[in-house]
Amino acid sequence: MLSEKHKKIYSPWFILPGGLIYFIFFLLPTLSSLFFSMTWWTLDKWEFIGFENFTDFFSEASLNISIKNTLIYAVLTSGMKVIFGLLLGVFLSSPAIKARNYLRSVLFFPNLLSTLAVGIAFQSLMHPTRGVINTALGYLGIKGPDWLGNTRLALYSVALVDIWKGVGMATVIYISGLASIPAQYYEAAIVDGGNTFDKFRYITLPLIRPARNSVIILSFIGGLRTFDLIMVMTKGGPGFSTHTMSYVIYKLYTNSLYGLSTAGNVIMFIFIAVLAFPLYKFITRTEVEL
Amino acid sequence: MKKKRRSIYIIIDIIAVVLSILLYGVPYYFVILNSLKDRTEAGLMNMKFPDTLHFSNYIEVLKAENYAVIRAFYNSIVITAFSLAGLVIVCSMLGFFMQRRAGTKLVEVLNFFILTGLMIPPAIVPTIWVMQSLGVYKTLRGMILVEIALQLSFGCILYRGYMASIPRELDDAALIDGCGGLRLFFSIIFPLLKPVTSTIIVISAIGIFNDFVHPLYFLPGKQNITVQTTLYQFTGMYFSQWHLLFADVVLISIPPLILFIFFNKKIVAGMVAGAIKG
Numbered sequence: 372m373l374s375e376k377h378k379k380i381y382s383p384w385f386i387l388p389g390g391l392i393y394f395i396f397f398l399l400p401t402l403s404s405l406f407f408s409m410t411w412w413t414l415d416k417w418e419f420i421g422f423e424n425f426t427d428f429f430s431e432a433s434l435n436i437s438i439k440n441t442l443i444y445a446v447l448t449s450g451m452k453v454i455f456g457l458l459l460g461v462f463l464s465s466p467a468i469k470a471r472n473y474l475r476s477v478l479f480f481p482n483l484l485s486t487l488a489v490g491i492a493f494q495s496l497m498h499p500t501r502g503v504i505n506t507a508l509g510y511l512g513i514k515g516p517d518w519l520g521n522t523r524l525a526l527y528s529v530a531l532v533d534i535w536k537g538v539g540m541a542t543v544i545y546i547s548g549l550a551s552i553p554a555q556y557y558e559a560a561i562v563d564g565g566n567t568f569d570k571f572r573y574i575t576l577p578l579i580r581p582a583r584n585s586v587i588i589l590s591f592i593g594g595l596r597t598f599d600l601i602m603v604m605t606k607g608g609p610g611f612s613t614h615t616m617s618y619v620i621y622k623l624y625t626n627s628l629y630g631l632s633t634a635g636n637v638i639m640f641i642f643i644a645v646l647a648f649p650l651y652k653f654i655t656r657t658e659v660e661l
Numbered sequence: 662m663k664k665k666r667r668s669i670y671i672i673i674d675i676i677a678v679v680l681s682i683l684l685y686g687v688p689y690y691f692v693i694l695n696s697l698k699d700r701t702e703a704g705l706m707n708m709k710f711p712d713t714l715h716f717s718n719y720i721e722v723l724k725a726e727n728y729a730v731i732r733a734f735y736n737s738i739v740i741t742a743f744s745l746a747g748l749v750i751v752c753s754m755l756g757f758f759m760q761r762r763a764g765t766k767l768v769e770v771l772n773f774f775i776l777t778g779l780m781i782p783p784a785i786v787p788t789i790w791v792m793q794s795l796g797v798y799k800t801l802r803g804m805i806l807v808e809i810a811l812q813l814s815f816g817c818i819l820y821r822g823y824m825a826s827i828p829r830e831l832d833d834a835a836l837i838d839g840c841g842g843l844r845l846f847f848s849i850i851f852p853l854l855k856p857v858t859s860t861i862i863v864i865s866a867i868g869i870f871n872d873f874v875h876p877l878y879f880l881p882g883k884q885n886i887t888v889q890t891t892l893y894q895f896t897g898m899y900f901s902q903w904h905l906l907f908a909d910v911v912l913i914s915i916p917p918l919i920l921f922i923f924f925n926k927k928i929v930a931g932m933v934a935g936a937i938k939g
Contacts, residue, residue: 535684
């Protein structure tokens with residue numbers, strides 16, 4: 372228990388500046404969005420219309436497709452980052468790999484690049500006829516697809532670039548998780564006659580869980596919020612094929628449909644709250660059990 | 662047996678390096694190479710080495726649209742610098758309080774808000790509405806305040822974690838000497854937070870400098886252009902002038918590259934810590 376004197380030096384006044392900025396510029400807009408999502412809104416005046424914006428969002432094909440696209444995108448990118456991140460993390464933790472420091476840096480660096488810059492580079496690399504990717508495939512005798520122009524492929528192409536950019540982050544999280552596994556466990560496994568696969572299956576996989584969970588949460592939420600890549604690579608097209616929720620929110624905003632746009636925001640909050648918070652709770656619980 | 666093993670590892674090493682060059686080196690080389698070609702050659706989007714290197718593309722892109730890129734660098738640097746100063750002060754104080762008073766109801770509530778701030782994206786139009794009512798919409802000041810609000814969670818988590826390593830005996834000693842809370846914090850604790858402060862500065866600098874979404878919404882207008890929005894504008898305007906677009910891409914990738922070269926370890930460790938403790 373803290374003494375009165377201590378309570379005085381750890382004064383709640385320390386929260387004030389940060390709390391104020393957070394409240395005004397984040398919390399207040401977030402809370403008021405719950406109200407404005409149920410209005411027809413021009414920024415100057417509003418008219419309460421109940422859940423109409425939400426029913427519009429779910430019934431109109433051009434809007435509800437964004438929910439489906441966002442979920443596909445988030446599941447795909449986070450799933451791939453979890454798998455590739457683990458494999459790369461294990462690979463790059465091995466002291467036998469001489470180039471591991473170089474490889475780690477190479478994998479990690481794209482995280483620091485502007486997403487827009489990466490998007491522009493890949494937009495031209497993925498050009499259907501002249502692009503470097505399809506030219507290279509052509510040398511191998513494969514006719515490369517229209518990566519960003521095909522309605523069935525475009526979303527996956529963008530997801531691929533997202534994975535290219537983000538897998539390094541997943542890898543370094545795994546590497547730090549692997550480094551915290553005590554070496555004695557592996558030594559014990561060797562004494563018990565375990566092979567490399569046993570070590571991976573019975574020691575690495577269970578003990579890497581906390582790191583894996585961080586990767587899942589981080590990349591899943593990142594996937595749900597994705598915006599920059601879509602904006603620069605496809606602008607939601609072709610058709611509605613790469614309309615994600617954050618892109619639709621932007622589009623509605625530019626069309627001055629402020630109430631509807633805010634409803635999009637609220638749906639996104641609900642998605643994150645419904646999917647990510649329980650994931651977080653579940654994950655922190657499994658960590659305790661270890 | 663051992664020798665055979667070693668040679669297998671060398672082969673794996675070589676394969677990995679070749680793959681890394683193909684997957685990661687080629688895109689960079691492609692962008693830099695094409696930023697130095699003339700308009701028609703860059704439009705071909707291939708990897709052929711041009712007859713002459715046009716370094717003048719960089720001058721041209723800086724001059725474009727009445728020196729928009731220079732204006733953008735100025736704006737981005739102002740936003741980044743002031744946001745960082747604000748973040749460091751605000752987050753260190755929050756982290757200090759949250760670690761020292763851990764376990765209290767108030768801190769539990771704060772923890773919840775920090776988590777919310779990490780996960781939930783800002784509500785776009787309501788934020789504009791709030792900014793407008795305060796008269797800071799379309800101003801650098803407003804943008805700085807929003808950046809602080811959005812980056813705050815990450816900074817708090819790192820400061821909170823690091824505070825645990827600063828002994829409470831220091832606080833007690835200060836108490837005995839008759840030090841008040843503010844003086845204790847700013848003259849004793851804050852200087853000790855230097856390692857984590859520099860981590861937060863480097864990582865948030867990259868985050869804010871690379872931020873595109875929020876300036877797009879909260880800082881519209883020609884005068885208010887930032888480095889990322891120049892890229893976006895140029896994709897619209899220079900659709901057929903890839904050489905200038907690539908030159909801009911290279912220009913705005915230089916600051917993060919410099920930070921990465923100098924602070925590689927710090928950046929990785931800080932980002933991992935933020936991700937795991939979040």
